Amino acid sequence: MKSVAINGYGTIGKRVADAVAAQKDMKIVGVSKTRPTFEARAAVNKDYPLYIGIPEREHLFRESGIEIAGTVDDMIEEADVVVDCTPGNLGKANLEKYKKAGVKAIYQGGEDHELTGLSFNSFANYDDSFGANYTRVVSCNTTGLTRTLSTIDPICDIKKVRAVMVRRGADPNEVKKGPINSIVPNPPKVPSHHGPDVKTVMGDIDVTTMALLVPTTLMHQHNLMVEINNDVTIDEIIDAFEKRSRVMLVDASEGLGSTAELMEFAKELGRNRNDFYEIPVWRESINIVDNELFYMQAVHQESDVVPENVDAIRALLEMESDNEKSIAKTNKAMGIL
């Protein structure tokens, strides 16, 4: 039973904590928070030992009646691996801390690839992180692109990928972010950074991306145009998506024609926090014209990377050498179809 600490119990951290707690071969030894928020209180109610990220604020927790088990430095001592879910700019300073304590660490996609020199996706490059000290689970968008591209790559012989990513403006709880009624090229430059980020886990694939923000909080949406070198059929593509876990074919004709309906579907699946861990691909959108495959997919930005974090733990700690076996364990414990 390996010991996992979650540094930063926010949107991603709290989900990874629950996913880790659901596994049979690992346990949560601590989660950290810098403020005594409702999430800090919820962590204590779940019996996760709560550690404080900024020791000077201990009195705030005491005044709120939220019990803390110690500081983040104390938490790190208890762990075999730390999943770092802190805001993007803290990664470098935290890495020094982890190195000093001799603990392995997993970062999120908000950090640069250069911080760890290694990035992770369960399907595309699990082996690269096997036994490593530090890795980085790529961002929700990059994970979404990698999930489907790594599924079709073996049968498609991909020549070139173009993707336009229509991104949610803010997470549901980010009340101060926008846009409210606007479309924002983000970045206004082409290509966006997402293409190069896919290359950190899929090697020399040729991917160019454009990205923008729109006024919605639920999911990202991706439009893919994949030039291919062979004569694969639409049925073969559908078959490949159906066989691959963490990718789900959905039908607009069955009432799943938008990101809002997909999130409603997640409620019917009875998921923790109504999360949608899989990458839904619209079946109707799959088409091949002139050796080019087209499809549309969505990404639940709050949760698609969560199972990859669990697999990354098994890779770093050498708990499972076969990525498919880790994926199966993670999926079963999390209820992924």
Place this chain on the structure above:
Amino acid sequence: MKSVAINGYGTIGKRVADAVAAQKDMKIVGVSKTRPTFEARAAVNKDYPLYIGIPEREHLFRESGIEIAGTVDDMIEEADVVVDCTPGNLGKANLEKYKKAGVKAIYQGGEDHELTGLSFNSFANYDDSFGANYTRVVSCNTTGLTRTLSTIDPICDIKKVRAVMVRRGADPNEVKKGPINSIVPNPPKVPSHHGPDVKTVMGDIDVTTMALLVPTTLMHQHNLMVEINNDVTIDEIIDAFEKRSRVMLVDASEGLGSTAELMEFAKELGRNRNDFYEIPVWRESINIVDNELFYMQAVHQESDVVPENVDAIRALLEMESDNEKSIAKTNKAMGIL
């Protein structure tokens, strides 16, 4: 001085009416409305003779104190050309009416190309409609694509165009339409109809489009990926866009990084109804990688087709044989830069 009637005084019709009234070589002889709305009252206040589209409703106009000049059949008798801005499903029935009256007519992009067998864009195919009886100004999105593609085509030798069109969910006044917080593939099939629609005015250009709806009312946004056959430079592309009227280069770095800021800019230009007739292209987005040109643009769905309607009138009525001269006249009268 040619006589123009506007059948349907809604979002497009009222704008075309004002644009026609601003020209020196044509005048409004009537506009039509089916209900005594605020727009009907505004038309009367502008001294446009108001005709009634559904004669049985005359009493509603009388009760509202809005004076009508007669029926649409009466209006048609006064006109050299009718600009049909009625909802999409009325085109065919109206065409019979225009034929019977021997009046020329211009339709909007909501109608199928097959209705008239002829589609119109001022830059791409003005001559095709010269002296014709009926034509159709392509939709706002198709006009947007055509404006920029026809600008670069002569210097780029276009091989293939891919475009992802992020469409506004509803016009600002459409309070019953959505989406509110969702991204909707629309259609969920690929390719969308927009590509073939561009071909109705640009001949054999190879264009594939994908389209979706998002929760905003202000403008559409397009992401273009244009494979080219030659070694044109970014500066040459910028130069071509700068020289072309009804296309405007805008800089995100100058505070024009979103559709909301563009609409704010239209207010500073002092435009009628704060309209944005030009197609704004984000200068920063223009890039060429591996013989592929990328750029992002926006489309003010309520107004970009308005100057094309004015030019279409001159084409049908053989008022001006040179499209550039018509464009210049229209631009000057409307204050287009």
